[in-house]
Amino acid sequence: MRRISFTVLLLCAFFFMLANADYQSRKRHKRVSSDSVAVDKAMKRDSLGREIIDTTTMDSLQLAIYRHNKTIDDSIHLDSLNRQKKNGIDAPVNFSANDSMVYDARNKTAFLYGSSNVKYENMDLKSERIHLNMDSSLVHATGVSDTASKGLKGTPVFSMGSDNYESDTMSFNFKTKKGLIQNVATQQEEGFLQSKLSKRNDKGEIFLQHGRYTTCDEPHPDFYIALSRAKVRPGKDVVFGPAYLVVADVPLPLAIPYGFFPFTKSYSSGFIMPTYGDESTRGFYLRDGGYYFAMSDKWDLKLLGEIYTRGSWGLSAATNYHKRYRYSGTFYAAYQDTKTGDKGLPDFTRQQSFKIQWSHRQDQKANPFSSLAASVNFASSSYERNNMGSLYNPQTLTQSTHTSSVSWSTNFSSIGLSLSSTANLNQNMRDSSIALTLPDLNINISRFYPFKRAHAAGTERWYEKISVSYTGQISNSINTKEDRLFRSNLIKDWRNGMQHRIPVSGSFTLFNYINVTPSFNFTDRMYTNKVTRSWDKVAKKEVADTTYGFHNIYNWDFSLGASTKLYGMFIPNRKLFGDKIQAIRHVITPSVSFSYAPDFGTSRYGYYATYQRTNTDGTVDLVEYSPYANSLYGVPGRGKMGSFNFSFDNNIEMKIKSDKDTTGIRKISIIDNLGFNMSYNMAAKEKPWSDLSMNLRLKWWKNYTFNMNAVFASYAYELDANGKPYVGNHTYWGMGKWGRFQGMSQNVSFTLTPEKLKKIFGGSSDEDEPKGKRNDPEAEGVDTNVESNVDDDMIEGQRSVRKKKATGKAETDDDGYMMFSMPWSLTVGYGITMRENTDVRKFNYRTMRYPYMFTQTLNFSGNLRISDGWNISFSSGYDFENHAISMTTASLQRDLHCFNMSCQVVLAPYTSYNFSFRCNASTLTDALKYDKRSGYSNAVQWY
Template sequence: MLSAFLCMLAGIPSTPYQDNSRTLDGDSLEVADSILFDSILASLDTVPASFDSLFSDTTISRGARQAAAALKRDTTVMDSLELAIYLHNKAVDDSLALDSINRQRKHGIDSPVEFSANDSLLYEAGHGMAYLFGNSHVKYQNMDLQSENIYLSLDSSLVHATGARDSVSGKLFGNPVFQMGNDTYQSDTMAFNFKTKKGFIQQVYTEQQEGYLTSQLSKRGANGELYLQHGRYTTCDEPHPDFYLALSRAKVRPGKDVVFGPAYLVVCDVPLPLAIPYGFFPFTKSYSSGFIMPTYGDETERGFYLRDGGYYFAISDQMDLKLLGEIYTKGSWGVSAASNYRKRYRYSGSFYGSYQNSVTGEKNLPDYSKTTSFKIQWSHRQDAKANPYSTLSASVNFATSSYERNNLTSMYNPQTMTQSTRTSSVSYSTSFSSIGMSLSTTMNLNQNMRDSTIAMTMPDLNISISRFYPFKRKHMVGKQRWYEKIAMSYTGHFSNSISTKEDKLMHSNLIKDWRNGMQHSIPVSASFTVLNYINLTASFNFTDRTYTNKIMRSWDGTTEQRDTIYGLYNVYNWNMSLAASTKLYGFLTPPRGFLGGRIQKIRHVFTPQVSLNYAPDFSASRYGYYETYQKTDSEGNVTMVEYSPFQNSLYGVPGKGKTGSIAFDMSNNLEMKMYDRNDSLRKISLIDEFGASMSYNMAAKIRPWSDLSTRIRLKLTKNYTLNMNAVFASYVYEADSVGARPRLSEHTTYWEQGKIGRFQGMSQNLSYTISNEKISKIFKWLRGERDNKKDKDENEPALDDINSIESNVDPDMEKAKHGARKQNAGLAETDEDGYMPFSMPWSVSFGYGITMREDTDVKKFNYNTMRYPYKFTQNLNMSGNIRLSDGWNISFSSGYDFENKKISMTTASLSRDLHCFNMSCSVVLSPYTSYNFSFRCNASTLTDALKYDKRSGYSNSVQWY
């Protein structure tokens, strides 16, 4: 193509050149003038070889050929030198014309415009207008426009797009959808200038991250900003939003922010008296730092306050930092820091620290007080993929005893106000699989909030070696020998701990106040089979302790003196045991006709076990674990006091007395197989386990028999098992006279009196949950209705199914939090007739606990029966849920304290899921009285901006009469 060749020589792109509405290309050059032709020649850097060959191409336009003919007539010498001189002079003479052409190109369309339409396309050459009908599509550079009807004005670079209205239904369809880069706009009518990239839009609808913007009239700037009039901003994705912010004026910078003028909140089409003069919403796809606006209020004890205001630092994509502060008009203040960190496939965690300086009352008055408190929370989790052999985890929750009382957020919170203990731990573990050794260390802290007592262990180091067989051959040949079954393991424990008050912890002495020590345990065991039916297990256990001090005691005539001696002291003990057990089976086949012949067989499994245990008397003087000193009281009585210098040490001291005991244990299991009405065998557990255990110490001189411990376990239903334990004392009470304190006899047992023993007590907890579905199934069974399940008989109660339903609460509602959005919330289900079926799922759980034990008050001892009376301790708890409809949920919990004879903690809450908003209200009735009301947006971008919280303060809680 000649034109392409000329463009290449002139340095002009070979793509079609558009001058307003006239198109120039190599194949269809319709309009061209001699000025343009001369300007092309003037831009040539080299002279063509032949003038005729340059213009002999017939595809060139008529105007271009006329210009070539005129040039040829004016030229007398057609050699290369004369042509070059002519072209140079022509370029100088026509430079002004060339500048004019370039200016026309700059104000025109710079690249091709692609367009298409499904229905028809009409082009008016005289006016430079193009009309596209039916699912039209226009694309220019990075701009893409789709609409039912599009009108193009090529002379002015304007495009106008509208939808169409259905002739039958009258509904509008095919509305314009305009996309430029990452921004997408939907509207009813749109006018846009391709060149200036400015536009005017009616009824615009665009999405910005989690938010949606609409407006009646909008203007788009050249940089993509939108100027809105009578706009709406919402995070609701419904066509008719549940809520929105009505914006009188707004400016939107896509991907950056929305700045608006006067605005007010509208919920469910009801304008609320919540308005602001101006505001903005930031939009960012990456972390960004910024200020956090505080909340305000008043608290009677400390005055007006500004709290939870500060600054957020976006340190990186893996870590952030939030600094907050609070200040009160009466002098109280506080600061806090919170940080989250995460490294993918390695670890994640969070940290929170808070310090408070609380001032109550007026200075120089008796009620004035000033307290400081702090709180530290740290949570760290290591990803399992990071290191399969080493793990580090932390769960720290430490606060001074006065922190929750001074913290406004925690006041009257049932979880914090009733919390009596706090636990913290940091642990690290690693393993060496090649030798089967594992090492772990922890730091533990237990805090009692009632009396500010702290029990701290740091560090607590454990070293263990898994079981191994030291005498086992590496290459097994023949049968296994008896000594190859001997196994042993090792456990080492080092600990350093203290128990003190929280104000004395930092002033304690590591040597004098802390308790430390080291313990080693080496168990050796082996199992054998004797006579093919008896399992025999022998074991030997050795325990060694190492302490750094011991306390020696003496009597100076009036008081006991204690002297701490520092050094390394070794305390060890050992014991051995031998146990034998077997299983005996018994079967009973009932006679024919018994219970209709449905019982096939009853099986009884009896498991007896006998064990022998031996340990020497480590209180003997040769061990040195026990010492004595002589005490002379004020009356001159001389007694010998026995004590152990290691009795207060970390791992204690071996017990006194020789042990040579025989322990007995038996366990019974009773099961039955029977046919149901479908002639299928079913296994029924009659007694899952019934057992008893007791021991006799042959080395004890007094009371060699232990108490009798019994247990029973019954599987009443598929999901409920009844467990009961009871202990019967072996020795009777004795008393020298009426009024004397009873004591246990040293030799007389209840068996000698023909009794099984003295029942000492038991404890049992029962719980059950009922719901509307369980009640429905029970009534269906009572009416004889057949269950849909194939494996159920028509007259058989569906007890398994009834008890398998633990709760009928909507799981989405139960899990919903302020930032969660429930799918299809607020949409009621309808039946085939279009009516909403009545449904109100509910569930109520009951819990009852009872403890029976001896009341060992001496004044209540019965000298006729020689027994203490029994004391009962009971507690009753109840909780429930009611789902009134989709989105409505009520929950409550309460109980009764039988000992204090009053209602225990009672709470009730009401929550409403409004699709995009969440409303919740909770009330504490007993023993504290408080309330909490929250109404906030679910979207994460607005959860801190659009919210309303109201709760009772420390001194303005509601009073119930």
Template sequence: MRNKTIIFFLLSAVMFAVASREVSSSRTTPRRMVNDSIEVAVDSLIRNIKPTTAPQSITLDTIGMDSLARAIYMHNKSVDDSIRADSLQRMKSNGIESPVTYSANDSLVYDAESGMAYLYGSSKVDYQAMKLTSDKVSIDMAKNTVTAIGTPDSTADDGQKGRPLFSMGKDEYKSDTMAFNFKSKKGLISGVYTKQEDGFLTGERAKRDSSGVIYIQRGRYTTCDAPHPDFYIALSRAKVRPNKDVVFGPAYLVVADVPLPLAIPYGFFPFSKKYSSGFIMPSYGDESTLGFYLRDGGYYFAINDKWDLKLLGEIYTLGSWGASAASNYRKRYKYSGSLLVSYQDTKTGDKGLPDFTEQESFKIQWSHRQDPKANPFSSLSASVNFATSSYERNNLNSMYNPQLMTQSTRTSSVSWSTNFSSIGLSLSTTMNLSQNTRDSTIQLTLPDLNINLSRFYPFKRKKAVGKERWYEKISMSYTGQISNSISTKENRILHSNLLKDWKNGMQHSIPIQGTFTLFKYINMSLSMNLNDRMYTRKVMRSWDNTRQTEVRDTTFGFHNIYDWRMSVSASTKRYGFWTPNRKIFGDKIQVIRHVYTPQVSFTYSPDFSTPFYGYYSSYQYTDANGQVKLIDYSPYQDEIYSVPGRGKTGMVTWDISNNIEMKIKSDKDSTGFRKISIIDELGASMSYNAATDFHKWSDLSMRLRLKWWKNYTFSLNAQFATYAYELDANGKPFVGNHTEWGFGRLPRFQGMSQNFSFTLNPEKLKKWFGPKEDRDNKETDYDDGPDTKIESNMDDDMERGKHAAKKNNLAATDDDGYMNFSMPWSITFGYGITMRENTYGKFNTATMRYPYKFTQTLNVSGNIRISDGWNINFSTGYDFENHALSMTTASLSRDLHCFNMSASVVLAPYTSYNFTFRCNAATLTDALKYDKHSGITNAVQWY
């Protein structure tokens, strides 16, 4: 009896110790319990020893089990096997078709009699395509159901730890409580949360049917990804077809937890990832000259994944209407582009009255880009932006965009090129269009074909032996061009004649060059250019004495003219170094270097206006005073490539350039040096034409460029006239043949031009007026050495401060413990001044000078970020000619995380405003928006 008592106590102690122990997952070995039915991988398994009404179980540690517990387990194994066999038979009869795999990090309780399994701690259940994770999971094998729930946890972001996450295929749902049936694939969800494309859907209660459709009661739909959304659409009932759409009943908008009186009886949101066709809802409003309107409504055709089509229309109550077609196309690794064609019929005023006008206008935009990987030898690109001059004036969108209204020039181009790398030949053709919307002038070139042959050396030996011969350095190339162009009004372009109105021709250019070195220091270059022009017509002129008018006779045929010129140039570089006296200047300055670059060239070309060439002609006429005059002209002067110039050329040109730099010790590194530019360039050029008898000397041109600051270059160009003014018999000034040069007297100053641009921001102010350590870094404004500091971007500074504050959930502070205040801003000033002789002014006969005229331009633009999300931009200027402000605009934008608000105003030269408030998500950008703006005709008046 005593031995039995001891065995009973030992058995009880072992069972208590094993059952109460928390087993680590590292000591657990996955174990198959039922063949092909249930796979269990857990830390600790609790099994019933015998069927009872209340769970009486022990915990089996598969590794740390002692011999006594192992004996007890083997004694009861036959009982467990019979229970599991009955449970497996019930599950198969209820429709379980595949193994149910479940695991838990903490523990698992399995009741063999009722077929219930309880999982605790990061539990996972997998059945076919269904996956479920939760902190607590219970599985009823008899009813084929699984129930999951999270654990309340105040430290978690959403107040729960291990919320149930259910996924089947591509569908994924998060909830508070979830129940799912394996056999019927139906589920009941409480507090559901799911993401569909750009939107997030939540609901208090939801049911899932066997096809995956979810029925939600009291739901919310939003595109805001914040845990507490800034806005949402409250849905009384909704039906969700995953990856397709959401259909809902009565709904209203809630912004910042405030319900708004914006409700709809029903609606839907599409979620399809594929393109889908559908109607585009129009916008409505009124315009004082056009009336009430419906615009930007139509239909979208999702043709396929490579291209689409959008048809839009607009209609106004006073009779105006418009239509447009837009298409986007893209073929991966081949090409991409877009096309827009728009037509407008604008009617203003009352029909039958004098103020009634009707204008037809259209616009074509085409953008095409070829992928570089598509064809390395051929490419096609297009950038077409053509519109009639009345289109932007009549287009409602242009009224709210001052940039479109002030745009006076439009350019378009389409180009294609190919090359034959084996022979160095390339072909390219372009279509160029320049349009002036102010006077409706069009300049069109179609086509413009170019043929280029790369430089080659015709005298170079294939197998060179020894040194390179002088004639082997001679090279040549070829360039050919065929053009067909016209300049006319836009309403005449389609009625023009190809031969009479268009200019066409062909041009050939063959440059021959050779570069040599003389005396090791002089670089000499010889060149000769041959140019040939081919035209299809010429215009002969004569004088009709009867009608006292010029007569032009155009003849069509093949006409060829050519010219040539040769030149020789020599240049070298001279270096000078000066080391300052250490006793006077100290050891800060190491050396000063001066680079002197002289260049001399001689150019020669014959006089192609002589009768030998036949490029020029003349006729006589008698004026009203009876004087006979001779008029010289060229029959080809109006052609596309013009005509060779008059006069013989024997010109000598010289040019001098100077550069001065200083090398000093770096303030940051005692062993380092940095370079400072004193004068980046100081140069002058002039020429002398020995082949002419009048004005042999050209004007003197001087240039100065300074780089004393890192982000700014000062440049100045000045012109000095060589020849002085003289007075004719009537007392009118003209440029004579006497020079202005004299002892102690400079030539006449004709003018100069200078542009200045400067950007001011907090970094520069801190560098100038901040602490000493910041002012010491001001050398980086002009330093280009290895220790150059790059100024930070305003956006980067804001992001850096934001992340620093989020890192420890504390506001960023400075060295003194105060919270950092950051308001990034920048202001850019642009000033340009031009000084030139005013030949329309009054001539001063005492000084023999015209007065000087100054032309000035001033532009100011800037931006300021009040806080994260608030941005203010402005731009203005001053017109010194009209003594008024130039185009002045200001805009304010606010990023509301998932909403965006912007307001802009134009103050000069006319006034208008524009206010927009819309959702950022593409799904709701057209549905949730508010626009308020004024046109030019009904713009607000500022007093």
């Protein structure tokens, strides 16, 4: 009973509590509802239509409920925003691993092992181990220990867009794009950046601590610039604080407080640092310094200056312009004010000089019917002597002439008409004389057949093979000194005129074997003045009178030629010569031509005139001259011409069986050409026969052709009344002799290399290998743009040396010894000219001949690569007339991987030396360099 009563009592208490709770809930809900109504009644709108709460109409409980509900709503909204921000990854994250991957779903963390890779948008991370947290978007990458190399392998490689970074350990946030990197290495154009600790911000900028900058691509650089602090803007620049230079791990006392390196692939303006030095006659100098203006991607401007402590100075301006598919070119102008000696003393001199260079080329796509080209190189005679850049270049000093030209052309293809105009300038630097032609207009009408039928039917008529063309030329030129050019008179000092040429020709076949080619040429000249000469009896001298007007002179000639080919085949006796020689072929090409022209020196043409000259002894001479002798296109020659020209060419070849191919036939040239040429002028009253010319050409050696030219005189020497020899009218063959040998000329050059020596003594060389199996020098990265005295064999030797360096092991022979390799080349050129020494004192009256004299030239050049990186080249010659060595140059180059050292010595007559040591990279070529030069005026005297 007690137990039941206690249970009933407990249930009654429980129901009572539930009833009370329901009552309180209804009461509270009713209160809250009434309070909510009160809050809604207290809500008003301001003048801008915004909802506001008037708290003055609510009691304390209503105000507390309102504030509590507002706090809950704001918390829910803020939590929603935080949740969106926390999970705000804009793209999927892709990750993979070759070994294994562990994913912690609760902590949303992935552990990647073995050649792992994580990609997100344009970011890519590769490493041996990667720890990725998806909630914080944080990735941590590192390598693993390598017992073989005692280092790390599989170190992180991070790329984002065009930026690449290599490091030992890396932490990066994909969301903020910030990172912390240890032992980072990255490349910026030609430079390499390394640092122990680096920080990357969201803009891609890197802040380095204890970094180094170098252009050496080796893992352990030969040199670097140690940076205490640095800021890197990829693709733009590097700004650093205190820095010093380290070479071969040795810190040098070369430090700077701050600096920067620009990294930009686009054109940008900036200062150009000058070079400094000392010149004996002008003092200390700063030269080649100025400013570079990057106007646009179509043209730029570079302004440079130079100044010397003794008063000399100079300015120069250079520009490059280019318009795609239209034209491109360069323009350079320089001015120098050179002062030598001390002002006020007799040795003081001042020279003002200038130079203009212009190169212009028009793209063929711009206009296929019209073109404009220019190549201008004009300088005052004193410019090259005073320009320091020329003092170190022997080729510039020895160059005696400058040529310039500007040409324009257009054509009308429909009518076969073309127009071209040029302006030419030839400048002699030795005597400051110039020859200027401005302008030179040419008009050409291409060959056409006036008698050819428009609609041909049947065989071609003989007259349809007659062709006509036209060439017209208008010129205006002057020969003067450079200081008189701008003071010349266009009418009196310049020569001008017009010339027309009309050739008419044809080609016919006679008897199916003989080619006949007749031709007729008409030339007309038009001048604006002529010079009449006479003898002044009072002054006893010749006087000239120039009259201006229109003067026309012409001439014409006719020629007829015939030629054919004769073939002869000789098959040797098999019993005597075997079957190796298949046949010997002899080709004879005889030709004969006849040329005729009347005598335009007769009085009826008026091209020549005469006047009487009174000599000092009272005798009178008749002087002949031409009023048009100094005209632009000259005057027709005097004398009637009716000459026959004979030529006889021979070619002998032999066909033999090939040694390598039993079924193949190989052709060998025995005599490539043996030709004779001679003419006979039947209109000449004296010595109608010309000299006999002979030409011999042989091709017995690979890549070499032997040429020899010889001349045989037709007429023998005779003695005049005073006993002096002269060429008479009696031919040698009329006396039963062969023509007099007047001389010959021959040039021989040969290049000797180890490969050719090996081949000469029976060894094998690369030349025996098929071309398809040979290594390509350009594919191996060998610079084939080397000196002219280095041939392809030299380049092959350099290629083999670099190939050894790339493998890291030296090549060995069959016995295991290291192979010796020292590529070299030696080029020897020899020229000899044999001719008669026409000194009367050396004439041999017994043989009636002059002795022979020889003119010889010997030039040699070579190149020797003593080891990998060391290269020696030289060039010289021997002057046989002066019995002395000609100008000799020798140079030594040392490739220090990222640095280059060169030394050049030039011997007499322009003795000088040049030593240069500079960084190879263009980024530091002007910053890290040392140059020591001398001109011929202050060079070391060699004894």
